[in-house]
Amino acid sequence: MVDIEIQLNGKAITTTAATLYELCNDCNDFNINRIVILNGFQTNENKSLKNGDSVFIIDKGVIPNKAALEDMLMARHTPYVHNKVRTARIAVLGLGGLGSSIAIMLARTGVGTLHLIDFDIVEPSNLNRQQYKIKHLGMSKTEALSQEISEINPYINIITDNVKLTEDNLLNYIKDDSIICEAFDNPDYKAMAVNTILENCIDKYVIASSGMAGLESSNTIKTQKLANKFYLCGDGVTKAQEGCGLMAPRVSICAGHMANMVLRIITEEFSV
């Protein structure tokens, strides 16, 4: 028997178990009552264990205490990715269809600090594509989204600013954020934010959005790298207008592009 050092449910242990089944101690229950996650990937197989592996064994249906819950939430995060995302700080400008979805995806991925900025309140017309519920109507979007995120992943830091961003105040609000998602609705605000940041901040990454309305093909929405630290997501042309509204699927696709580019940058993959 050889001792190996692994992480079990978030804690460093030394074990003589050579495989996952040995570690679980009774392979009969392996598939039925437990979820086993090896290095961020759920498995039913009796994989060999090696030094440095991260294993989570989660009993199904058991409500965990707070400390155990945090470990379990982290279990599906690929260890290499998780260590980087937990120290990241991302700003989301505008919490509409794009911004609310981006923030929730990043929260699910375990991004350490989310800076959520919007001046508006939740209205019925938002519910067709934004991550809000009836109970949020009339509430500020910053507050409503903070509530939603805290019910998904309570272990991330959320900073909110319920404010209308302008040319004059923008830089002050985002000074501590390293990656900025421009998720405004209004094209003038989009251009204002992108120009203001790129003209003044050489160290910040900007991921902006343009063109995700209507029912055009999903496949026209893409991520482009337009300058060293400037990325654009969307089809570039399909604007929201009469007869061509914003709908959940294409807005979500664009939000997915933006959130994925955030994660790529965090993990030092700077290509699109």
Add this chain to the structure above:
Amino acid sequence: MIRINGQEVGNKQIKLSDYLEDNGYMINRIVIELNGNILQREKYDTTVLYDNDKVEILTFVGGG
């Protein structure tokens, strides 16, 4: 040859602001990259494009 958004627009120098106005660009909705660098908005009025300059003009559309 001057190239703007991939199109050849001749090799005679032109004022950027004239090009933007002639082609109906809305100044408040665009981001301009000149030879790979973001062009500061305060320089739009004074920038002249010369032979071999490469310009990308991004126009934002509404929706989010």
